[in-house]
Amino acid sequence: MKDILKQVAVTSFENTGIFREQYVSQIESWLDRPEIIIIKGIRRSGKTTILQQIASRSKQKSVYINFDDYMFLQNLGVALLDAVLELFPKQDYYFFDEIQKVPGFEKWLRTHYDIKTHKKFIVSGSNISLFAPSLGTVLTGRNITFEVFPFDYAEAKDYATFEDYLLYGGFPEVILEKDAAKKRLLLLQYFNDILLRDIFERYPIVATQQFKALAQYIISNTGLKISANKLAKELGINSRSAENYLSYLIDAYLIFEVPFFSYSAKTKYASGRASKYYALDNGLAFALSAKINKGHLCESLVAQKLRRSKKDSLYYWFGKHEVDFVSDNLAYNVVSSTAIPEREVRGLQEIKGSKKHIQNIVLLSLSSLPDYLGVENTSIEEFLQKDIG
Secondary structure: OHHHHHHHOEOOOOOOOOOOHHHHHHHHOOOOOOOEEEEEEOOOOOHHHHHHHHHHHOOOOEEEEEOOOHHHOOOOOHHHHHHHHHHOOOOOEEEEEOHHHOOOHHHHHHHHHHOOOOOEEEEEEOOOOOOOHHHOOOOOOOEEEEEEOOOOHHHHOOOOOHHHHHHHOOOHHHHHOOOHHHHHHHHHHHHHHHHHHHHHOOOOOOOHHHHHHHHHHHHHOOOEEOOHHHHHHHHOOOHHHHHHHHHHHHHOOOEEEEOEOOOOHHHHOOOOOOOEEEEOOHHHHHHHOOOOOHHHHHHHHHHHHHHHHOOOOOEEEEOOOEEEEEEOOEEEEEEOOOOOOHHHHHHHHHHHHHOOOOOEEEEEEOOOOOOEOOEEEEEHHHHHOOOOO
16 A cells, blocks of 8 residues: 555645636635645646645645545555555645545544644545535534635636637636647546546446436536426436436536525525526536527626635526526626617616615626616626626
């Protein structure tokens, strides 16, 4: 086991890749505290690069290990983690990539945190529910968690046009690849890798081809409004399985949910108020689609921007007219046409009149236009570069 560790472990670091300041600076500010740092995000979003950038900038002795390495297949267990400490006892920082591959890692980390070994653990994984269901509270109060996403537009604009970003999204390697055919192949490979390594290896799915077809359908129709019951009927499966399938896609960061807004928790999930589901990255939606729907892709970019900043406060709403997004005290409608349909304005006016907490309503369109019927108008490209807190 130690011979394998010697081959896989990295102890010398270079600051490679595009520097992701917004993540590196945030994470670095927690290095002098005792909490275990947890970094989560979709596979291929740049987590490994960020870990190595942090290690390269630190004056502390560090070791980096990727537990997704095939050489560990026969040795995945807490004994492997013990071997790391035995082999590298003088390191101050331990960077453990894809830690979810090691069964029981949660209790192991808690033990070393509680006995105050004065070792700093920075761990990463590609699932929202990084911990096993039965161990979800093991590290409560002992960790600080960061989510890493593909490049947002503010990061990508130095390497891609808005049109390219709209279609191909923000995965770092896709952004840097100039050939359109290769971009698409990379994205298709990411999709298949995530299904295999973050879903099929993690969950007991027998009908893998059926699940893959479901995943492709939802991602390619980004912004799809559908309930688990309706999905179950279309697939010929029970509603519990449909709910599980959706949760697996969310857990692997392939999609995210935008529920209906209501002050009543019961109303949010009532019949007729199904959630909407968006691809986490436009490149996946584009690569899996038979045709381009620019309107859906524009709306999806805005949803992704809000998801990054407002994870626990993102909804949609409808009365007589629909509102694409409700976040905190703001309501947004996204327009991809050159002319603004009146219904988009009416929806915003309706929600402001019926929901007292809505203080501002915003139209997001492809070009900067004058405010329309008293509604603020901002270009999508400008909005994507804003810090919305």
